[in-house]
Amino acid sequence: xxxxxxxxxxxxxxxxxxxxxxxxxxxxxxELRRRSGGEFDLAEGTIYPALHRLESAGLLTSRxxxxxxxxxxxxxxxxxxxxxxxxxxxxxxxxxxxVDAVFGGEALEAG
Amino acid sequence: xxxxxxxxxxxxxxxxxxxxxxxxxxxxxxELRRRSGGEFDLAEGTIYPALHRLESAGLLTSRxxxxxxxxxxxxxxxxxxxxxxxxxxxxxxxxxxxVDAVFGGEALEAG
DNA sequence: TCTTCATACCTAGACAGTCTATACATAAGT
DNA sequence: ACTTATGTATAGACTGTCTAGGTATGAAGA
Numbered sequence: 001x002x003x004x005x006x007x008x009x010x011x012x013x014x015x016x017x018x019x020x021x022x023x024x025x026x027x028x029x030x031e032l033r034r035r036s037g038g039e040f041d042l043a044e045g046t047i048y049p050a051l052h053r054l055e056s057a058g059l060l061t062s063r064x065x066x067x068x069x070x071x072x073x074x075x076x077x078x079x080x081x082x083x084x085x086x087x088x089x090x091x092x093x094x095x096x097x098x099v100d101a102v103f104g105g106e107a108l109e110a111g
Numbered sequence: 112x113x114x115x116x117x118x119x120x121x122x123x124x125x126x127x128x129x130x131x132x133x134x135x136x137x138x139x140x141x142e143l144r145r146r147s148g149g150e151f152d153l154a155e156g157t158i159y160p161a162l163h164r165l166e167s168a169g170l171l172t173s174r175x176x177x178x179x180x181x182x183x184x185x186x187x188x189x190x191x192x193x194x195x196x197x198x199x200x201x202x203x204x205x206x207x208x209x210v211d212a213v214f215g216g217e218a219l220e221a222g
Numbered sequence: 223t224c225t226t227c228a229t230a231c232c233t234a235g236a237c238a239g240t241c242t243a244t245a246c247a248t249a250a251g252t
Numbered sequence: 253a254c255t256t257a258t259g260t261a262t263a264g265a266c267t268g269t270c271t272a273g274g275t276a277t278g279a280a281g282a
Binding site: 118135136137138155156159160163179181182183184 | 229230231232233234238239240
């Protein structure tokens, strides 16, 4: 999939991944790739700025970790991040519903 | 709904609307608003450039029409536009499926 | 008559977020 | 030594939506 249509959905998906527990950026990229069946293979230039944005917005907190001699920045949801994660899922559902309605009814169960 | 997440989906939705027959830009905006239950209220600065893009790409053809003293530009799908409309729907389905998978399984039937 | 609203199109520039390309660094395998 | 995988980061390009402004007609109401 070519990915400009990701616009506006990346943040929500990152929050969704972090809802299952703290993780570092590289790990989130892997998890996104895994969950989406390879569909979403985020560029580094996408994921790191997104995480910084989210942290600036107070939705994430981070701490440095060293594992096997390599350092990682591990992110976790703040309280407002948890709320945002729920909110983003709701937004996605509404968006999905609206787009489905535009594309028309019948053939959509095939998704 | 705030609409940056529309990015990349507008073209497909316009093609979807035109799959039901020729229509002019203003009418498409109305139809999009109607089908989406008011969710998608496209700015004119969004819809007209999008239509021009689509026509430049050879997916649409247009002709001027005068109705009640007002002129309209009526768009219709070209042959490649029809193919693109099908393709875009398929792309949307794949995208939807992938995002759903990222957001996690259970609660998604609620959409 | 004048104003306002709905219809109808258009565009320049702002803006936001993704992508490309590059850089740095460690560990493990060949 | 070299490559691959892990891991983070940023500048600048790019794309597409949004803001805000413009043009124009017709109908309704003050």
